[in-house]
Amino acid sequence: MGGKINCSIGFTTRKGLCLDLDNITSKKAENLAEFYLQKYKLEGYLLIKSSPKHYHLVFDRYISWRKTLQIIFSTIKCWEWGIWQARKGELTLRISAKKGKNIPKIIKCIGKTDKLIRDYFEIYNLFNGNN
Numbered sequence: 001m002g003g004k005i006n007c008s009i010g011f012t013t014r015k016g017l018c019l020d021l022d023n024i025t026s027k028k029a030e031n032l033a034e035f036y037l038q039k040y041k042l043e044g045y046l047l048i049k050s051s052p053k054h055y056h057l058v059f060d061r062y063i064s065w066r067k068t069l070q071i072i073f074s075t076i077k078c079w080e081w082g083i084w085q086a087r088k089g090e091l092t093l094r095i096s097a098k099k100g101k102n103i104p105k106i107i108k109c110i111g112k113t114d115k116l117i118r119d120y121f122e123i124y125n126l127f128n129g130n131n
Contacts, residue, residue, distance in 0.1 A: 008098035011058075011123045016116035017042060017068050018091045019057040020050070020081045026107065029055040032075070037111065040071060044111025046120065048093075050104040056093045060117045065089075095124045103128055 011018070017036070021029050026049070033045045036059065044060035063071075068091070072082035085091045097103050104124075109117070 008094050009096035009123075009127045010092040011095050011120050012090050012092045013116065013119065014065050014068075014090045015062045015119070017057075017059040017061075017063060017071055018093050018116075018120075019072070019078055020093055021055045021057065021077060022081070023053050024055060024077070025053070026055065029057065030108070032077070033057050033059075033110070036071065040067075043115070044109070044113055044117060046106065046113070046117050047108040047110075048104045049107050050094060051101045055107075056104060058093070058117055058120045060112045060115045062115050093120075095120075096127055 033047055036042055037045055042059035042061045046058040048056040050056050069086055072078045
């Protein structure tokens, strides 16, 4: 067969809030994380750098799909990504290398990590050799 495989592995959930933020600074991503953490009592967050000027956020508290979509669509920065996720009926963040982009790198972990962040780490570690 030969050639490179052109696929990536993702963390997928309907149980809580994850965000894919494009063309944003790390400081703005962190400010958004802190805002959501406080406003929606999300218990903790994980800040992940997926590529230059691209970040992922995973919040720890389990919330309903309806509440997740309400939060996503409360911020213009998240609308485009949110539309694609809403169409699928679940949220997905890349956890593997893809098309020349490295494996997303964990930047910061704040607060609790015993719910959705734990779920994220289980998948992330399984596919990235951190067992």
